[in-house]
Amino acid sequence: MSSSTYVQLVDLAKYFGKVKALDGLSLDIAQGELVALLGPSGCGKTTALRALAGLQELDRGQLMVDGKDVTFQSASKRGMGMVFQAYSLFPHMTARENVEYGLKLRTHKVSSQKRKDRSAELLELVGLSTHANHYPYQLSGGQQQRIALARALAISPKVLLLDEPLSALDAKVRTQLREEIRRIQVELGTTTLFVTHDQEEALSIADRVGVMRNGQLEQIAAPAELYDRPKTSFVAEFVGLTNPISGKVSGGSIEILGSVVKTLPGSVTSGTGIALVRPESLDVVASKSGNAHVAAASFLGASCRLNITMNDGTKITAQLPSLDAAGIGAGASVSVSLLDMPVFVKAAG
Amino acid sequence: MKQRMGVKIWRWSIISVVGFYLLVPLYAMFDFSTKPYGFEDSGRTLRAWKVIGTQEALFEAVTRSLITAAIVMAIILFLVVPTAIWVQLKLPLLRRPFELLCLIPLAIPAIVIVVGIAPLYRWISINLSESPITLAGVYSMLILPYTYRSLSAALDAVDIHTLAEAATTLGAGISRVIFGIIMPTIKTGIINGSFIAIALVLGEFTISNILNFKTFQVVIAQIGRTDGQVAVAVSVASLLFVLVLLLLIPNKKRRGAVLDVDIA
Numbered sequence: 027m028s029s030s031t032y033v034q035l036v037d038l039a040k041y042f043g044k045v046k047a048l049d050g051l052s053l054d055i056a057q058g059e060l061v062a063l064l065g066p067s068g069c070g071k072t073t074a075l076r077a078l079a080g081l082q083e084l085d086r087g088q089l090m091v092d093g094k095d096v097t098f099q100s101a102s103k104r105g106m107g108m109v110f111q112a113y114s115l116f117p118h119m120t121a122r123e124n125v126e127y128g129l130k131l132r133t134h135k136v137s138s139q140k141r142k143d144r145s146a147e148l149l150e151l152v153g154l155s156t157h158a159n160h161y162p163y164q165l166s167g168g169q170q171q172r173i174a175l176a177r178a179l180a181i182s183p184k185v186l187l188l189d190e191p192l193s194a195l196d197a198k199v200r201t202q203l204r205e206e207i208r209r210i211q212v213e214l215g216t217t218t219l220f221v222t223h224d225q226e227e228a229l230s231i232a233d234r235v236g237v238m239r240n241g242q243l244e245q246i247a248a249p250a251e252l253y254d255r256p257k258t259s260f261v262a263e264f265v266g267l268t269n270p271i272s273g274k275v276s277g278g279s280i281e282i283l284g285s286v287v288k289t290l291p292g293s294v295t296s297g298t299g300i301a302l303v304r305p306e307s308l309d310v311v312a313s314k315s316g317n318a319h320v321a322a323a324s325f326l327g328a329s330c331r332l333n334i335t336m337n338d339g340t341k342i343t344a345q346l347p348s349l350d351a352a353g354i355g356a357g358a359s360v361s362v363s364l365l366d367m368p369v370f371v372k373a374a375g
Numbered sequence: 376m377k378q379r380m381g382v383k384i385w386r387w388s389i390i391s392v393v394g395f396y397l398l399v400p401l402y403a404m405f406d407f408s409t410k411p412y413g414f415e416d417s418g419r420t421l422r423a424w425k426v427i428g429t430q431e432a433l434f435e436a437v438t439r440s441l442i443t444a445a446i447v448m449a450i451i452l453f454l455v456v457p458t459a460i461w462v463q464l465k466l467p468l469l470r471r472p473f474e475l476l477c478l479i480p481l482a483i484p485a486i487v488i489v490v491g492i493a494p495l496y497r498w499i500s501i502n503l504s505e506s507p508i509t510l511a512g513v514y515s516m517l518i519l520p521y522t523y524r525s526l527s528a529a530l531d532a533v534d535i536h537t538l539a540e541a542a543t544t545l546g547a548g549i550s551r552v553i554f555g556i557i558m559p560t561i562k563t564g565i566i567n568g569s570f571i572a573i574a575l576v577l578g579e580f581t582i583s584n585i586l587n588f589k590t591f592q593v594v595i596a597q598i599g600r601t602d603g604q605v606a607v608a609v610s611v612a613s614l615l616f617v618l619v620l621l622l623l624i625p626n627k628k629r630r631g632a633v634l635d636v637d638i639a
Binding site: 112 | 537547548551556
C-alpha cells in the first residue's frame with residue numbers, strides 16, 4: 027500500500043447465482059484521484075461502486091477508506107456522496123432543500139444559517155444559484171444531475187461515487203457536464219470513483235481508467251497508456267477502434283502490410299497472430315499501383331475516416347488528418363502502410 | 376378548431392350524463408326528505424331536517440364513527456403504508472403474497488367475515504371494551520384491498536429504490552427514508568387510499584349491525600325504521616359532509632400539488 031492510497035478495494039467478490047458480478051476485484055485509489063471504471067454492461071463495475079457505497083453486500087473482500095475498514099459499516103454512516111444514473115432528487119423538496127438534506131442529518135450542531143451558506147456555496151459551484159427554490163420537476167435533466175452532484179458534495183464526502191450520472195442526458199449536455207464534474211472534482215480535490223460504459227467519457231476526465239470484464243480488473247492505467255499500450259486483447263478491442271490484421275510473429279515483432287512493427291507485452295510471441303491496429307496507426311496515400319482502394323470516406327472535421335478494402339479483400343478502417351486525406355475519395359486507389367507504433371497481437375482464431 | 380369543438384361537446388355530454396346519474400337520486404332524496412308530513416301539512420317542510428338536531432344517538436354515533444375512521448387512518452399511515460414501502464424496498468419476493476393477502480378481504484363476503492370474527496369481538500366486548508371504536512380493527516382489514524391498490528400504483532410510479540438509496544448515502548436511516556422521503560413522495564396515493572378507507576368506514580353497515588355496534592349507518596337504519604324522512608335527510612347530510620371533507624383536505628397544503636403530475 028503506497029502512502030497516498032486513500033481507498034482500497036481488496037479481493038471483492040459477489041455472486042448472483044452463477045453470475046460473477048465481482049470475482050476478485052482489487053483496486054487502489056489515491057487521495058484526490060478520479061478513477062473511472064469502464065466496461066460492458068454486466069462486467070461488475072456498478073456492483074463495485076455500490077459495494078463501496080455500502081448499498082451492496084459482498085460475498086468476500088475488504089473495503090478500506092482512509093485507513094479504516096468500512097466493509098461492514100452501514101451505507102448511512104460511510105459518508106460517501108453518490109450521484110445516480112436515474113434522477114434521484116427528492117421530489118417534495120426544492121433544490122436547496124435537497125442539497126441541505128444530508129447536512130441536516132449529519133451535523134445537528136451546525137446552525138441553519140451555516141447550512142444555508144453551504145448549500146448556497148454548492149449551488150454556486152454547480153452554476154444553479156438562481157434555481158435554489160425550484161422543485162425537481164421544474165428542472166431539466168442536466169440541472170437535476172447538477173443538483174444531485176451538489177447534494178452529494180454538500181456532506182464533504184470521503185469519496186464521491188458517480189454511477190453513470192450522464193447516461194440519461196443528451197449528447198451536448200453530457201459533454202458539458204462531464205467537463206464540469208472534472209473541474210469541480212479538481213477544485214475540491216475529492217477522491218472520486220466514476221462508473222461508465224462510455225469510453226470517451228472515461229478517457230476524457232479520469233486520471234486513471236480501469237477496464238473491467240467478468241468481475242475482474244483487466245487493466246488500469248492512465249487514459250493514454252490504456253489506449254496506446256493495452257495489455258490484453260479485450261482492452262485493445264474495447265477501448266477505441268481496432269483493425270484485426272493477421273501476420274507472422276517472431277522475436278517480439280509482427281510483419282503486417284509489408285512492414286515489421288514491435289508487439290506490445292502480453293501479445294502472442296510466435297506463429298501467426300492477429301494485430302489489433304488503430305485506425306490512426308495507418309498511413310494512406312493515393313497511389314495508382316496501390317494495395318487497396320477506398321470504399322467510403324467520411325469527413326469528421328479535423329480528421330477523415332476511410333473505409334478501405336485491401337486487394338486481398340480485408341476491410342479496414344483508417345483515420346488520418348483531413349489535410350493528408352485531401353483528394354482521397356470513394357473509389358480511389360491507395361497504398362496503405364503502417365506507422366511505426368507497437369501493436370497488440372492476439373492469437374489467431 | 377372544428378375538432379376542438381367536437382371534443383368540447385363530447386366532454387360536456389359525458390359530464391352531463393354522469394352528473395345526471397349522480398344528482399338525480401340526490402335530488403330525489405332531498406325531495407322526499409322535504410315532503411309534507413302527516414295529513415295536516417302542505418307544501419314543503421324542513422321538519423325532517425330539524426329533527427336531526429334532536430337525535431342524540433345520531434350525534435354519538437357520528438362521533439364514534441369519526442373516531443373509528445381516525446384510528447383506521449392512523450393504522451394506515453403508521454402500519455399499512457410503511458409495510459407496503461418496506462415490502463417494495465426490502466422484500467421484493469414477498470410482493471406477490473403481500474398483494475394477495477391485501478386482496479383477500481375483497482373476496483370474502485362481509486357476512487362470512489362477521490361469522491368468523493364474532494367470537495373474537497365477543498371476547499373483546501367482555502374483556503376489553505364494548506365501544507364500537509374497537510371495530511377499527513376489523514375495518515383496517517376491510518380497507519386493505521382499496522388502500523393497497525392506490526398505494527402500489529403510487530409506489531410503482533416512482534423510482535423509490537433510487538430515492539431510498541440516495542437518502543441512505545446521505546445518512547438517513549430506514550425510518551427516515553420511509554417517513555421523510557418515500558411517504559411525502561407518494562403523498563397523493565396515500566391521500567387517495569385514505570379517503571376510500573374513510574368513506575368505507577363511515578358507510579359500513581353489515582358488520583357493525585350484526586355485531587350490534589351502534590355506528591353511524593346502523594343508527595341511520597334504526598331511524599329509518601321509525602321515520603323514513605329523517606333517515607333520508609341524515610343520509611343527504613352525511614353525503615354533503617363527506618363532500619365538504621373531500622374538497623377541504625387536499626386543498627389544505629397545495630405544495631404537494633407538484634406531485635400530482637409525477638404520480639398521476
